[in-house]
Amino acid sequence: MNKRIIIAVVLASALLVFESCGIAGSIIVRRGLERNYDPMAFARSKKEMEKRVPGLTAWVDRMFLSGQMHDTTIVRDGFKLHANYAAAPVPSRRTAVIIHGYGANNMNMMHIARMFRDSIGYNVLLPDLRRLGLSEGAAVQMGWLDRFDVLDWSAIAHEVFGDTLQVYHGISMGAASIMNAGGEGTPDYVRGFIADCGFSSLWDVADTLLTERKLPAGPILENIETQVKRRFGWSVLDDVPSRQVAKCSKPMLFIHGDADQITPTSMSRVNYDAKVNGYREIWIVSGSRHAYSYPDHPAEYTAVVRRFLKEHVE
Numbered sequence: 001m002n003k004r005i006i007i008a009v010v011l012a013s014a015l016l017v018f019e020s021c022g023i024a025g026s027i028i029v030r031r032g033l034e035r036n037y038d039p040m041a042f043a044r045s046k047k048e049m050e051k052r053v054p055g056l057t058a059w060v061d062r063m064f065l066s067g068q069m070h071d072t073t074i075v076r077d078g079f080k081l082h083a084n085y086a087a088a089p090v091p092s093r094r095t096a097v098i099i100h101g102y103g104a105n106n107m108n109m110m111h112i113a114r115m116f117r118d119s120i121g122y123n124v125l126l127p128d129l130r131r132l133g134l135s136e137g138a139a140v141q142m143g144w145l146d147r148f149d150v151l152d153w154s155a156i157a158h159e160v161f162g163d164t165l166q167v168y169h170g171i172s173m174g175a176a177s178i179m180n181a182g183g184e185g186t187p188d189y190v191r192g193f194i195a196d197c198g199f200s201s202l203w204d205v206a207d208t209l210l211t212e213r214k215l216p217a218g219p220i221l222e223n224i225e226t227q228v229k230r231r232f233g234w235s236v237l238d239d240v241p242s243r244q245v246a247k248c249s250k251p252m253l254f255i256h257g258d259a260d261q262i263t264p265t266s267m268s269r270v271n272y273d274a275k276v277n278g279y280r281e282i283w284i285v286s287g288s289r290h291a292y293s294y295p296d297h298p299a300e301y302t303a304v305v306r307r308f309l310k311e312h313v314e
Contacts, residue, residue: 183244257288
């Protein structure tokens with residue numbers, strides 16, 4: 001074959017791959033980060049959580065119907081952000097700020113709210129992260145810029161409850177959010193962190209998921225990075241919770257199921273190793289998939305959290 005023809009074929013193939021990766025990146029950004037408001041999201045989340053944690057629906061309904069669970073909103077950067085909150089059954093000056101994961105909303109964290117409120121005696125505040133649940137936003141922020149919203153909600157909780165102690169609890173992207181917030185320097189009343197199945201690097205976890213699906217991870221991620229920086233003003237490469245954890249000296253409990261099919265369990269070990277200052281603890285939960293550690297082992301999960309709080313936070 002003529003050398004010029006070979007070069008032309010190679011260039012055309014490369015262009016096709018580049019264009020395909022660009023299309024794939026655009027689809028991921030549009031469908032993944034610019035999610036449309038879904039009025040049925042809470043109903044689906046409620047149904048999903050009832051399957052994972054039987055009896056939870058009755059508790060949620062009772063909390064809302066009795067007026068014990070409240071709604072509140074704040075405005076940040078021109079966007080209205082939403083959260084629910086509830087006081088402890090017995091007046092308490094201890095609060096849990098509870099952060100949900102990707103594609104979810106605060107209804108997906110009501111089992112954790114029930115654990116903190118009814119079993120441990122904490123007030124609870126559960127935000128919807130940007131572009132999820134009832135919160136507005138230009139795009140989902142994957143736990144990176146969310147760190148500032150976590151700090152804002154923490155201050156709101158402090159005003160509402162007059163607490164002297166707060167703990168942040170997050171699952172998946174919510175865990176990334178609280179770890180990222182921990183690296184920013186939290187108020188004195190924030191005393192500890194519980195990160196359940198959080199990733200250590202957004203780029204790395206995305207690379208793993210794309211590679212497992214036999215997609216060209218590198219070119220797609222580079223395209224996503226370009227779009228995110230240009231359109232939303234942050235970098236995928238900056239979203240590295242393990243770097244933020246290294247700057248946090250407050251106690252931190254890492255939880256991760258060893259059958260996690262979304263975020264490799266090894267990422268919590270990376271986060272654990274990165275926390276070189278202050279108390280750290282890790283619990284690897286046998287047989288649990290992504291975000292299933294509590295549904296699989298509710299009594300043990302509650303006991304581990306309660307002990308961590310009593311011995312290292314309170």
